[in-house]
Amino acid sequence: MNIGEIARRAGVSRSTVSYALSGKRPVSAATVQRINDVIAELGYRPNASARALAEGRTRTLGLVVPPASRRLTDVQLGFVGSVVDAAAAHDLDVLLSPSGGDHDRSFERIVTGRRVDGVILMEILLEDPRVERLSQASLPFVTIGHVEHPGASWWVDVDYGALITRCVHHLADLGHEEVVLINRSAELVAAGYGPALRSATGFLDATAARGLTARTVCCADEAAAGLACFEQIRTQWPSVTAAVTINEAALPGVQRALHRAGLEVPRDFSLTGVIAERLAEDFHPPLTAADVPAVELGRLAVDLLLAQIADAGAAPRHALLEPPISLRSSTGARRRHG
């Protein structure tokens, strides 16, 4: 069931079969017909490993994802799905590599084994050893998110700082004077996770610019933590009237805490942030928020990666998306004496 067998049955040489399939040299119509008949009859398809070896490319992209132990957020899930779909649209397969920190067998296999033509890296830190590793391996790659000093690397990202800034201005315009940022977990912040740090910076800058009192808390990525966290906010800073968050997993807990405290959104409390569209719409009431364009970001990452693979010497490109805030119904004017 290999190309030699096809050639034998069609009465031609192996190279002729190869050319008939690839079209890289002309083959007479009659011969093509005969070869195609044999192929259809035997259900032949070329061996991917052999082809990869000969061509020097695997027609496969690597996608480095956080290990399953760390649950994926909705936004991350959106990335994975859109990358896989975008790759499939180009007839490329996606090889998954669960990678946490530095030395990871799966990651190393991907990088040095020439198993993939390029890599998409997600959930990267401000200082991420994997970026360095890929650079020196001279394997094309695109990161979703960007390191502090991207240098010559290609990336796509959402401008968390700008989006959080916009959320703060929105709240300030509504008259809020003391607002809180519910960030991702303290571990992620300590590890140097870009979105968390850039959100914090944007939040502090914007609140300062508008003269608001700023509070920030870190919150583990789970509903229970969201509940605890919100109750702590109410006790510690009772005059806070609005929250900005990028923590999707905490939302169900925040919702419960609001309910338990008898606070109605947006009458008594405003809530906004950067949140996957589906979750923003599932919230009650639907969240006014910057929807992370996960699908677009994933597709863009694949496009950039393919451009980089096609022209290895090209100048690095990147895309910093700043989606508009979708006005839904979770923010309102601050109530005096609220």
Place this chain on the structure above:
Amino acid sequence: MNIGEIARRAGVSRSTVSYALSGKRPVSAATVQRINDVIAELGYRPNASARALAEGRTRTLGLVVPPASRRLTDVQLGFVGSVVDAAAAHDLDVLLSPSGGDHDRSFERIVTGRRVDGVILMEILLEDPRVERLSQASLPFVTIGHVEHPGASWWVDVDYGALITRCVHHLADLGHEEVVLINRSAELVAAGYGPALRSATGFLDATAARGLTARTVCCADEAAAGLACFEQIRTQWPSVTAAVTINEAALPGVQRALHRAGLEVPRDFSLTGVIAERLAEDFHPPLTAADVPAVELGRLAVDLLLAQIADAGAAPRHALLEPPISLRSSTGARRRHG
């Protein structure tokens, strides 16, 4: 940077390098040392395609997932994560194939291109053409979920029928007399999606056995549908006092509907079903439910697949898991005159 280069620098032949790396023939300690030094210095790793071609195996597993357009449920996400992790534990990579229906280029590439040593298929239907396709391609595969007549195929699954039956008995024991099954979407049921159909059968059998009045509804996989669906239940069958569900995505909507109707769980209404553990615990109050052991199922699928690959002639094996119901706090005795 290939094996020939290593051999040249170490002053040995290519086969000696190969044997030194694989250990399949003895190589003197001094030579091994020299080879390892050169390899460490150059950072050499064997080319995966070449190795796959020579060995006839790719050290890669295929995972067929629903296309991204259909959002993954929490349970499905658990499968993907655990399969990837379990494969990584065996130093295997995972190739993703988004596949919906019948003819799918990505699926065909996986099946006939000898890109993978075996395939794990999830989200299968009672009659699934892909199972047939894999069988005739004589490529080892394991399904998560099982077709109606599994024949000689290997599979792992959760016994939805038995679990739903247990839920019904639990409610009957608590005195409920009219209960509703909130199923997955009507499209899935129509397509022949196993869990949905087996749940419905189990539900009808169990309610009949206990003399309960049974109601069933299909509900799209989203919060809004859950809300609408529950409100319809309240109008149409006002005396229903408990619900059983396998629809995770609808839960936030159900929660909101309960709240809107002023029903307190479990005092006024009982809720149970088959639900991912995390979601059951995020619910308010935490759901008494059969937690789908997604992680165990994924690991098991990989184990069975590897067994099948190792011994192609082995008799088909399968595993039907029936996890216990976790008693949390969403079910209670029916209130008279409720």
Place this chain on the structure above:
DNA sequence: GCGCGCCATCGAACCGGTTCGATGACCGAG
């Protein structure tokens, strides 16, 4: 001291494709 056997290593073939240079048949122009 000679032959035997073992140990380490080598060379060549092979896996299944792609690609390049060469070859032969055929056609039209001179």
Place this chain on the structure above:
DNA sequence: CTCGGTCATCGAACCGGTTCGATGGCGCGC
């Protein structure tokens, strides 16, 4: 009729590993 050029096809080399049979050197036993 011959020569040049095109077109279709072929054969061989190559991609980078693995594996099998062969070989050379060495130590040991008799």
